[in-house]
Amino acid sequence: MTMQLKDINPTEVKFDDDAGTVSAVFATLNVVDKDGDVTLPGFFGAQDVAIAWAHDRTQLVGKGSISETGDNAVLEGRFFLDTIAGKEAYLTTKAMGDLQEWSYGFYISQGGQRKGTHQDQTVRFLQPLEDGSPGARIAEVSPVLVGAGEGTRTASIKSLQGLRFVDQAEQVAQAAELLIARATEIAELRAEKGKELGDEAVARLINVKTRLDSVALMLPELIQEDVPAPDLQLLRMSHDALMASVTPYL
Numbered sequence: 001m002t003m004q005l006k007d008i009n010p011t012e013v014k015f016d017d018d019a020g021t022v023s024a025v026f027a028t029l030n031v032v033d034k035d036g037d038v039t040l041p042g043f044f045g046a047q048d049v050a051i052a053w054a055h056d057r058t059q060l061v062g063k064g065s066i067s068e069t070g071d072n073a074v075l076e077g078r079f080f081l082d083t084i085a086g087k088e089a090y091l092t093t094k095a096m097g098d099l100q101e102w103s104y105g106f107y108i109s110q111g112g113q114r115k116g117t118h119q120d121q122t123v124r125f126l127q128p129l130e131d132g133s134p135g136a137r138i139a140e141v142s143p144v145l146v147g148a149g150e151g152t153r154t155a156s157i158k159s160l161q162g163l164r165f166v167d168q169a170e171q172v173a174q175a176a177e178l179l180i181a182r183a184t185e186i187a188e189l190r191a192e193k194g195k196e197l198g199d200e201a202v203a204r205l206i207n208v209k210t211r212l213d214s215v216a217l218m219l220p221e222l223i224q225e226d227v228p229a230p231d232l233q234l235l236r237m238s239h240d241a242l243m244a245s246v247t248p249y250l
Helices: 084-099 165-193 199-224 229-249
Strands: 004-008 012-016 021-028 037-039 047-053 056-069 072-079 101-108 113-118 121-126 136-144
Touching: 012 084, 021 056, 021 101, 047 072, 047 084, 056 084, 056 136, 072 084, 084 136
Parallel strands: 037 121, 047 136
Antiparallel strands: 004 101, 012 021, 021 072, 047 056, 056 072, 101 136, 113 121
């Protein structure tokens, strides 16, 4: 069984510094997301989940539980503040503010999905099983850089903390891995159907390429200023990996 990923940007996030807890409305039901999916009530149900950093199973930074309230899927979680990875993930997630997006990994059950039409659009419905149990096992919820959710934002943050340059470069490197995997999957699906990328997808990839080109132009200047070698290596890896993933589609 292959784990699927769903990127979102939570509609509401609240933190508690003392406990390291996070409360996030991480998905909205009954709307079409950027993947062309409509999540129906009951698909999530109530489940315990891990909090991973950018889907990296070697970086489990917290744990929590998910449930459904009205049209919202809600994460109630706690970061492991007694670990370096957990504390850094907590502070980074807060520092990102409205830019912070999330993703969840799930193993869909037989009967947990079907094709259909929603508002004159062909979609995939993510649905509960016939007996009312969740339509998928939600393995983990992850802070990520790129999201697919609709109408979402971060609503509440107590304080802001800065990121080291090397941490930002590492985040981009992780995002590169996710984008490469996603681009490969989409390319294979579209090749089967004989379709090309839509205008919106191409525009987003061009935007990514433009930003990465700007980073590449800065490398000589950064080297002259003696930026630590590990930082530059991560930056180069991030740029090269992302460029390799988006160039074939431009």
